[in-house]
Amino acid sequence: MHSVVCIKQVPDSAQIRVHPVTNTIMRQGVPAIVNPYDLFALEEALRLKDQLGGTVTVLSMGPPMAEAALRKCLAFGADDAILVSDRAFAGSDTLATSFALAATIRKIQENMPVDLIFTGKQTIDGDTAQVGPGIAKRLDFQLLTYASKIVAVSPAEKRITVERRAEGGVQVLETRLPCLITMLEGTNEMRFGDMADLFRAARTPVKVWDREAAGIDDPGSVGLKGSPTVVSKVFAPKPRAKRAEIVETADNDPAGLAVTLLAKVFTQHPKLDRELTKTVG
Amino acid sequence: MAEKFDVIVVGAGMAGNAAAYTCAKAGLSVLQLERGETPGSKNVQGAILYADAIEKIIPDFRDDAPLERHLIEQRVWILDDDSCVGSTYRSEEFNRRPYNRYTIIRAHFDQWFSKKVQHAGAMVICEATVEELLLDGKRVIGVRTDRKGGEIHADCVILADGANSVLARKAGFRPELDPKDMALAVKEIHFLPQETIESRFSIGEDEGVVIEMAGKVTAGMMGTAFLYTNKESITLGVGCMLSDFKRQTVTPYELLDRMKRHPAIAPLIEGSDMKEYAAHLIPEGGYDAVPQVYGDGWLIAGDAGQFVNGLHREGSNLAMTTGMLAAQTVIELKAAGKACTAPNLSAYKAKLDDSFVMKDLKKYRRAPAIFHKNPQFFTTYPELLSKAAQTLIRVDGVDKRTKERQIRQTFVARRSWWGLISDAFKFWRAVESK
Ligand SMILES: Cc1cc2nc3c(=O)[nH]c(=O)nc-3n(C[C@H](O)[C@H](O)[C@H](O)COP(=O)(O)OP(=O)(O)OC[C@H]3O[C@@H](n4cnc5c(N)ncnc54)[C@H](O)[C@@H]3O)c2cc1C
Numbered sequence: 244m245h246s247v248v249c250i251k252q253v254p255d256s257a258q259i260r261v262h263p264v265t266n267t268i269m270r271q272g273v274p275a276i277v278n279p280y281d282l283f284a285l286e287e288a289l290r291l292k293d294q295l296g297g298t299v300t301v302l303s304m305g306p307p308m309a310e311a312a313l314r315k316c317l318a319f320g321a322d323d324a325i326l327v328s329d330r331a332f333a334g335s336d337t338l339a340t341s342f343a344l345a346a347t348i349r350k351i352q353e354n355m356p357v358d359l360i361f362t363g364k365q366t367i368d369g370d371t372a373q374v375g376p377g378i379a380k381r382l383d384f385q386l387l388t389y390a391s392k393i394v395a396v397s398p399a400e401k402r403i404t405v406e407r408r409a410e411g412g413v414q415v416l417e418t419r420l421p422c423l424i425t426m427l428e429g430t431n432e433m434r435f436g437d438m439a440d441l442f443r444a445a446r447t448p449v450k451v452w453d454r455e456a457a458g459i460d461d462p463g464s465v466g467l468k469g470s471p472t473v474v475s476k477v478f479a480p481k482p483r484a485k486r487a488e489i490v491e492t493a494d495n496d497p498a499g500l501a502v503t504l505l506a507k508v509f510t511q512h513p514k515l516d517r518e519l520t521k522t523v524g
Numbered sequence: 525m526a527e528k529f530d531v532i533v534v535g536a537g538m539a540g541n542a543a544a545y546t547c548a549k550a551g552l553s554v555l556q557l558e559r560g561e562t563p564g565s566k567n568v569q570g571a572i573l574y575a576d577a578i579e580k581i582i583p584d585f586r587d588d589a590p591l592e593r594h595l596i597e598q599r600v601w602i603l604d605d606d607s608c609v610g611s612t613y614r615s616e617e618f619n620r621r622p623y624n625r626y627t628i629i630r631a632h633f634d635q636w637f638s639k640k641v642q643h644a645g646a647m648v649i650c651e652a653t654v655e656e657l658l659l660d661g662k663r664v665i666g667v668r669t670d671r672k673g674g675e676i677h678a679d680c681v682i683l684a685d686g687a688n689s690v691l692a693r694k695a696g697f698r699p700e701l702d703p704k705d706m707a708l709a710v711k712e713i714h715f716l717p718q719e720t721i722e723s724r725f726s727i728g729e730d731e732g733v734v735i736e737m738a739g740k741v742t743a744g745m746m747g748t749a750f751l752y753t754n755k756e757s758i759t760l761g762v763g764c765m766l767s768d769f770k771r772q773t774v775t776p777y778e779l780l781d782r783m784k785r786h787p788a789i790a791p792l793i794e795g796s797d798m799k800e801y802a803a804h805l806i807p808e809g810g811y812d813a814v815p816q817v818y819g820d821g822w823l824i825a826g827d828a829g830q831f832v833n834g835l836h837r838e839g840s841n842l843a844m845t846t847g848m849l850a851a852q853t854v855i856e857l858k859a860a861g862k863a864c865t866a867p868n869l870s871a872y873k874a875k876l877d878d879s880f881v882m883k884d885l886k887k888y889r890r891a892p893a894i895f896h897k898n899p900q901f902f903t904t905y906p907e908l909l910s911k912a913a914q915t916l917i918r919v920d921g922v923d924k925r926t927k928e929r930q931i932r933q934t935f936v937a938r939r940s941w942w943g944l945i946s947d948a949f950k951f952w953r954a955v956e957s958k
C-alpha cells in the first residue's frame with residue numbers, strides 16, 4: 244500500500260484578522276499550522292499502514308517555510324515528505340494547485356505506484372474543497388469525498404469501502420483502487436508519535452522539488468498565469484451598527500411582554516405598522 | 525535498543541542552545557530535547573541580548589540573527605505613585621559598531637539559534653519532554669522522555685531545563701526551590717508603528733532605549749520593572765520575589781496594570797495593541813542559591829543552575845556562558861579520552877569560578893538577603909526621593925536653605941538619623957564587593 248497525503252500549511256485562522264482600513268489579510272505573527280482537516284487524512288492513512296503495511300508519503304505545495312508542516316507529519320509517523328516549492332507557483336488558484344499536485348504525484352508514481360491519495364475535506368484559509376477532486380480528475384483516480392471512515396481496503400482485490408457522511412444519514416460506498424479520498428473532520432484522533440518516529444523524522448530530510456522536478460514543463464500552467472480565478476476584492480463585513488436590546492420583564496406577564504415587544508417593533512418600523520393596518524383593515 | 529549519544533542537552537533555551545552548538549561544532553554526537561513545539565515557544569525574556577556572550581559562541585551572529593534594536597540610551601527611574609525621579613545615560617559611543625546590547629524577541633532569536641545548532645550537526649527534537657534522568661546507581665546514563673520508547677542513553681547529560689529545574693530536583697541533586705530565591709515576572713508586548721516608537725523615544729531607525737524601574741511599581745515588594753523598545757513593539761513588565769507575592773494580596777497582572785497606568789509610562793504605550801502576555805520565573809537567589817552543578821554523568825547550566833544576576837538584569841548571558849563552559853568541559857574530557865565522572869566534570873565548576881559568572885554572583889552575594897530584610901528600599905525611599913525632588917524644583921518663594929532643611933527633616937522623620945546611616949551602609953554592603 245502506498246498512500247500519498249496532501250497537506251497544506253495554513254495560518255491559524257483562529258488568529259487571523261482583516262485590517263479594518265486596508266482590507267488586507269493580516270498574517271503577520273499568525274502561527275502557521277497544518278490544515279486541521281489534513282491531519283484526519285494523515286491519521287487515516289497511518290492507520291491503514293498499521294493494518295496493511297506500506298508507505299505513507301506526505302506532499303505539500305507551498306513556500307519553503309511549509310517544510311515545518313511536513314516535518315510535523317514525519318514526526319506523526321509518515322515515511323517520506325516532499326515539498327514542491329518554486330516561485331513559479333506563487334498565486335496559484337485551485338486549478339493551478341491541483342494541476343501542480345497531480346503532476347507531482349505522477350512523478351512520485353514513477354518510483355512507486357500510488358494506491359490511495361488522501362486530502363482534507365477543505366482548507367481553513369481557502370475553503371474551496373476543490374483541490375482534492377481536481378487531482379483525482381487529472382490522474383483519473385476514483386473519487387470519494389467527505390469520507391468519515393475507511394471501512395476496509397483490499398490491496399489484492401484493489402477495492403476500498405468507506406463511510407461517507409451525507410445529508411440524512413451515512414452512506415457506505417465501495418469502489419476500486421486507485422482512489423482519492425477527501426476526509427471529514429472529527430473522524431479520528433491524531434496519534435502521539437513514538438520516540439522512534441521522532442528520531443526517524445529528525446533523520447529524514449524533506450525533499451524539495453522545484454517546478455521541473457515536479458514534472459511541470461510549462462511555467463504558464465501554474466502560478467498566477469495558470470490561475471483563471473481572480474480575487475478582485477477582500478473586505479471585512481461591516482460590524483452591525485445596532486446592538487440587540489434587552490427587554491426586562493417585571494413580573495410573569497407574557498401578554499404584557501408581547502404588547503411591549505410589538506409596540507417596539509412597530510415604532511421602529513412605521514412602514515410595517517401602516518401596511519398591516521391597511522391589510523387587516 | 526536505545527539510541528546513544530555523546531551528549532544529551534535538555535532544553536532549547538539560551539543555555540541549551542549554547543551547549544548543543546558548542547558540542548556539535550566540536551564534532552560530538554549531540555541530541556537536544558525540547559518540550560516546546562518549537563525552540564523558543566516556551567521562553568520568556570525582556571529581552572536584552574548582551575553581545576559579548578553570544579559573540580564568544582557565534583562570532584558573526586550579527587550577520588543574520590534577528591535583532592530588534594541596539595541600545596543607545598539607558599534610563600533608570602524611581603517611581604512614586606504618580607511621579608518619577610530618574611537619570612538618563614545616552615551616548616554616541618553606543619551607536620558605534622560593533623554594538624554592545626540589543627533588544628530581541630526570544631521566539632525569533634531562539635529559532636535562529638536553533639537553526640545554527642542544527643547546522644552545526646546536533647539532532648534537535650521538539651515536542652519531547654524529558655520526564656526523568658536514567659540512573660545507574662548514582663551515575664546518570666541518559667534520559668526518559670514522555671514518548672513511547674523514550675529511553676535514550678548518553679555519556680553526559682547537560683541540564684538546561686530552565687528556572688524550575690525539575691529534573692535535578694526529581695533526581696535528588698538539589699533541594700526544593702525556595703520562594704525567596706525566585707522572582708515571578710510578568711510582561712506584555714505592545715505593538716506600535718515603528719515611526720511612533722522612534723518619535724516617542726527620540727531615536728533613529730535601529731536605535732533603542734531601556735528603562736529600568738524600581739520603587740512603588742512593585743507595591744512594596746522586592747523587585748523591579750522594565751520597558752524596552754523593539755522594532756515595532758514595546759516590551760514592558762514587572763517582577764517581584766515569589767515570597768513577597770505570597771504575602772501580598774496584589775496579583776502580578778494587577779501590578780502590571782497599575783504600572784501601565786502610571787503617568788510616566790501610560791503615554792509611552794498609548795494607542796498600542798497588546799499582542800502577547802507571558803509570565804515566568806527568574807531565579808534571583810544569587811550566589812548562595814547556586815546548587816551542586818555537576819555530578820556523575822551530568823552538568824547544570826543556565827537558569828536551572830540559578831545563574832542570574834538579578835541586580836543587573838543579566839540572565840541570558842550567564843545562561844549562554846555556562847552552557848558554553850559545560851560543553852567545553854565535556855569536549856575536553858572526550859578529547860583526553862576521559863570518562864564523564866564527577867571528579868572529571870568538576871573542571872566545570874573551576875571554569876565557572878574563573879569566569880565573570882561566579883565572580884559577579886559572589887560580588888552581590890549579600891544583596892538578596894539585605895533587600896529581603898529591608899523593604900524600605902522599595903517603599904519609603906522612592907517616596908522620599910520624589911518629595912525631595914518636588915521640594916527642590918518647585919519655585920514657591922521659599923529660600924533654598926529652608927528647602928534643604930525641609931528635605932533633611934522629612935528623611936530623618938521617616939528613617940531617623942541612625943536609620944539613614946545604617947540604610948546607606950546596608951545598601952553599600954549589598955552592591956559593593958567584600
Ligand atoms: C488569484 C488567486 C491568488 C491567490 N493568492 C494566494 C496567496 O497569495 N496566498 C495564499 O495563501 N492563497 C492564495 N490563493 C488561494 C490559494 O490558491 C488556494 O488556497 C489554493 O488554491 C488551495 O485551495 P483551497 O485552500 O481552497 O484548498 P481546498 O480545495 O479547500 O483543499 C482541499 C485539500 O486539498 C489539499 N491541498 C490544498 N492545497 C494544497 C497544497 N498547496 N499542497 C498540498 N495539498 C493541498 C489539502 O489536503 C486540502 O485539505 C489565491 C487564489 C487565487 C484564486
Ligand SMILES: Cc1cc2nc3c(=O)[nH]c(=O)nc-3n(C[C@H](O)[C@H](O)[C@H](O)COP(=O)(O)OP(=O)(O)OC[C@H]3O[C@@H](n4cnc5c(N)ncnc54)[C@H](O)[C@@H]3O)c2cc1C
Pocket residue numbers: 534535536537538539540557558559560563564566567568569570571572573574652653654655684685686687691709710711761763803804805806825826827828832837838839840841843
Ligand atoms: C520577564 C523576564 C525578563 C528577562 N529579561 C532579561 C534580559 O533583559 N536580559 C537577560 O539577559 N535575561 C533576562 N531574563 C532572564 C533570561 O530570560 C533567562 O536567564 C534565560 O532565558 C535562561 O536561559 P535558559 O536556557 O537557562 O532557560 P530557558 O530560556 O527558560 O530555557 C529552558 C528550556 O528548557 C525547556 N525545558 C524545560 N524542561 C524541559 C524538559 N523536561 N524536557 C524538555 N525541555 C524542557 C523549556 O521549554 C525551555 O525551552 C529575563 C527573564 C524574564 C522572565
